[in-house]
Amino acid sequence: xxxxxxxxxxxxxxxxxxxxxxxxxxxxxxxxxxxxxxxxxxxxxxxxxxxxxxxxxxxxxxxxxxxxxxxxxxxxxxxxxxxxxxxxxxxxxxxxxxxxxxxxxxxxxxxxxxxxxxxxxxxxxxxxxxxxxxxxxxxxxxxxxxxxxxxxxxxxxxxxxxxxxxxxxxxxxxxxxxxxxxxxxxxxxxxxxxxxxxxxxxxxxxxxxxxxxxxxxxxxxxxxxxxxxxxxxxxxxxxxxxxxxxxxxxxxxxxxxxxxxxxxxxxxxxxxxxxxxxxxxxxxxxxxxxxxxxxxxxxxxxxxxxxxxxxxxxxxxxxxxxxxxxxxxxxxxxxxxxxxxxxxxxxxxxxxxxxxxxxxxxxxxxxxxxxxxxxxxxxx
Numbered sequence: 421x422x423x424x425x426x427x428x429x430x431x432x433x434x435x436x437x438x439x440x441x442x443x444x445x446x447x448x449x450x451x452x453x454x455x456x457x458x459x460x461x462x463x464x465x466x467x468x469x470x471x472x473x474x475x476x477x478x479x480x481x482x483x484x485x486x487x488x489x490x491x492x493x494x495x496x497x498x499x500x501x502x503x504x505x506x507x508x509x510x511x512x513x514x515x516x517x518x519x520x521x522x523x524x525x526x527x528x529x530x531x532x533x534x535x536x537x538x539x540x541x542x543x544x545x546x547x548x549x550x551x552x553x554x555x556x557x558x559x560x561x562x563x564x565x566x567x568x569x570x571x572x573x574x575x576x577x578x579x580x581x582x583x584x585x586x587x588x589x590x591x592x593x594x595x596x597x598x599x600x601x602x603x604x605x606x607x608x609x610x611x612x613x614x615x616x617x618x619x620x621x622x623x624x625x626x627x628x629x630x631x632x633x634x635x636x637x638x639x640x641x642x643x644x645x646x647x648x649x650x651x652x653x654x655x656x657x658x659x660x661x662x663x664x665x666x667x668x669x670x671x672x673x674x675x676x677x678x679x680x681x682x683x684x685x686x687x688x689x690x691x692x693x694x695x696x697x698x699x700x701x702x703x704x705x706x707x708x709x710x711x712x713x714x715x716x717x718x719x720x721x722x723x724x725x726x727x728x729x730x731x732x733x734x735x736x737x738x739x740x741x742x743x744x745x746x747x748x749x750x751x752x753x754x755x756x757x758x759x760x761x762x763x764x765x766x767x768x769x770x771x772x773x774x775x776x777x778x779x780x781x782x783x784x785x786x787x788x789x790x791x792x793x794x795x796x797x798x799x800x
Contacts, residue, residue, distance in 0.1 A: 464500030520557035550722030584614030607631030
């Protein structure tokens with residue numbers, strides 16, 4: 421009897437210092453256990469959101485999704501597309517294409533459970549502690565919102581837009597906490613763009629949507645037309661200090677967060693949704709001592725679960741699908757998809773995003789080269 425061994429290529433980073441990275445090879449025994457599937461990771465989106473996963477990896481458990489042997493290192497999760505190349509699950513066939521949480525790797529083994537036409541849940545024991553959102557995988561052949569020609573946009577924006585969608589619902593439900601303005605940092609990021617788009621759809625003259633961004637991204641953010649006003653971080657004092665505001669912190673920048681909390685005398689709500697500013701990320705202990713409302717993590721997976729329970733799966737997806745379709749039409753006018761394959765392009769793109777050098781009008785969709793001689797047969 422023969423055992424089939426794969427060599428998977430993984431991109432990993434140091435947990436304490438994401439500027440340290442390396443590629444490693446790992447053997448995968450493709451003589452799968454019962455109910456397992458082997459996936460070939462076709463491509464994944466690499467955005468500032470992935471940097472956020474790394475920066476809060478210890479606090480929110482992102483390093484534990486795809487564990488590796490080296491304890492000081494970790495695999496940053498990404499949203500991507502994969503194909504079933506070997507299956508021991510009767511309801512999943514080789515060739516099935518899926519979308520979900522994947523490692524920056526060439527391969528992945530999952531243990532599908534609760535399989536339906538819509539998708540399945542990974543029941544691997546180490547994943548049981550995580551939110552269902554991260555453990556769900558979509559079977560794309562049955563997804564009415566999926567269009568192959570928009571696949572790259574799906575990978576880049578779908579999970580981020582979902583977070584923006586439920587935050588928008590949360591703010592609406594709370595009547596924007598009575599604020600006159602919503603401030604959104606890292607306004608050029610894809611999550612911020614999604615939220616600003618949603619807020620712009622029902623813009624209330626009493627509640628402005630103000631984007632905060634760097635000087636180099638100012639023109640781009642203004643050109644979107646989603647924000648009522650766009651300011652650079654050093655222009656905060658152009659706003660009246662008595663303005664009542666909600667702050668959506670996607671930058672995760674301690675200096676900006678502190679400046680806003682001390683400047684605005686009437687901050688109504690402050691939430692952390694990202695950490696795109698790696699070098700000045702927020703210190704939660706210091707944040708707790710700031711004036712005004714306590715900065716709080718907005719946990720999108722929990723909010724999604726709550727909305728699904730309130731509305732039912734069909735109603736939730738119908739509402740989301742309507743907004744998603746409109747958003748796709750809008751972003752298709754300005755987004756430039758940049759695709760690439762192999763270690764060199766993954767390395768360069770990662771370093772560019774880590775250093776803040778990526779262009780806001782571009783979306784990076786990447787893959788790692790598949791190791792030649794994918795199947796090598798070894799004696800039992």
